[in-house]
Amino acid sequence: MCFNETNGRISKLMSMIKALPINLSNLQKTVLQQIVRGTTNPYRLVRRAKLILAAASGESNSSISRRLELDRVQVRQWRSRWFEEREKLSAAEEQQVTEKALMVLIKGILSDRPRPGTTKSFTVEQVVQIVEIACEECEKSDRPVSHWTPSELADEAIKRGIVEKISPRSVGRFLKRSDITTTSRSLLVNAKIDDPLKFKKQVKYICELHQEAKTLLEQGIHLISTDEMTGIQALERLFPNKRIKPKQVEKIEFEYERHGTLSLIANWDVARGKVVSPSIGPTRTEQDFSEHIQRTIKIDEKAEWIFIVDKLNTHKSESLVKLVAESCGITIDLGRKGKEGILQSMDSRADFLSDESHRIRFVYIPKHTSWLNQIECWFSILVRRLLKRITVRSTEELSQKILNFIDYFNQHFAKPFVWKFKGFKDHK
Incomplete structure (x- = not known):
């Protein structure tokens, strides 16, 4: 039997194998879509995320293989990998892990496994738990500091029994991979809305x-x-x-x-x-x-x-009211600033300046x-x-x-x- 005939039979046999079903929760789908949209994610990771999303939508292995330019063996491999990890993903969601922590878990599933001869120091579950600590308030762990450092996270992970030992450098690597920065901050304004x-x-x-x-x-x-x-x-x-x-x-x-x-x-x-x-x-x-x-x-x-x-004061001023009145030919008595009429207060002046019947008006x-x-x-x-x-x-x-x-x-x-x-x- 020639090689081409043998290869053709193998391909035909592989095409007859039923594809494993992929079901995604809303949160899993959201995280995978974020990986696809991420501009700094490795190309291989993005392509594998696209593969899982396509499989979940019902697309066949052959179609995914052609569209993503992957061998069908690779498509089946990653579909199988995700299928094997489905219980671990469900368990993580049942524990109500954060979106960041789930991102770490999914990236771990879609990453290449260690080559033969190498030993993996930390499991995906341990990494997820360390990332979870980084998302907590420091006071919860009786640490009187404003934010976590890799050294303190390493110490806390050992203290909680998550790992026997770990270096701050390894913790920093896990945080970077999870897009978490504990030492930077930005200001946030929570506006008080009366109505x-x-x-x-x-x-x-x-x-x-x-x-x-x-x-x-x-x-x-x-x-x-x-x-x-x-x-x-x-x-x-x-x-x-x-x-x-x-x-x-x-x-x-x-x-x-x-x-x-x-x-x-x-x-x-x-x-x-x-x-x-x-x-x-x-x-x-x-x-x-x-x-x-x-x-x-x-x-x-x-x-x-x-x-x-x-709503700056100068945008609701007496001068502005008089300018609009003169320009629009409004001849009514404007009153006196701080006393009466339209000029009485900033609110009364703002009402006049925002009047939709005026040719010149202000929207605040x-x-x-x-x-x-x-x-x-x-x-x-x-x-x-x-x-x-x-x-x-x-x-x-x-x-x-x-x-x-x-x-x-x-x-x-x-x-x-x-x-x-x-x-x-x-x-x-």
Whole structure:
């Protein structure tokens, strides 16, 4: 019997073997999808995760083999491996392990087994338990520290009897593999919302404005996102930067001399995706903001204007109320600031400025939702592309460089932001 005939019979026989069924829980499916989307995961791990997801969806071994460019023997091998570990996965979920811990377990299942001759120092279960400790509060283990270190985690793992011995370096390797960092942190703001329903309505309304910006412009209505960037420092580096070289990053001089600060009041045209009528000066007072709005509406004096702003005091000022009243031809008595009428308080002034019947009006974003104001996205671009590495000798030079960057951005990069967020769910 020739080799080709024998090989053909083996392939036919293998194709007749019934594929093992793969059933995934919602959490397992979520973790596998995260592995597939992970940009730093090894290619082999991603492909194996895709294999299990495809098997769970009912795809045949032959189809998976062709699509993922794997041998059918490999497809059956990994399907079998997952099938063998199904009870271990179910047990882990019954113990209500964290998503991070389950990620470690699944990565272990989809990883290559040790080659013959090598011994595995720690089991997957031990690694999962150590990762679980890293996700706990230190006080639970009677340790008066703010966060875990690899040394303390190693000591705690030994103390709890998880392992007989383990080095901090091994613990650090387990944490890195699990994408857990115990020594870094970021700030989180839990905003206090007095009226959740009103909050959701306002967020939804602002999102709708962003998505309808082009339609509004066709109707002659300018939708403008406005805010201030304050305290922009005019820094002069004491020595020139060292430019990038092959295998070397740019090196920026650490020491500098300050030459004052500036404030930028900027408008982002939501429909056109460009910055219009910027104002740069040493302050950002009530008068500065009012004059900035006045210069902005002069671009198209007869058009309607909607300004999206935060709830800063200067955005609900007496000067702004008088400007809007004069520009819209409103002749009613405005009252007196702090005494009576529209000018009485910030709330009364804000109600007037946000009146939808006015040709010029302001929409106020809720507290702690600066991400709703698109100008904040452009401020981030300004910092990354210019301010982060700039060196100037005066505030005048700084001002000119900012204006030059705005012109450059508008000419070459003007493009509306793609706004996909439509508001929070369960909105009524």
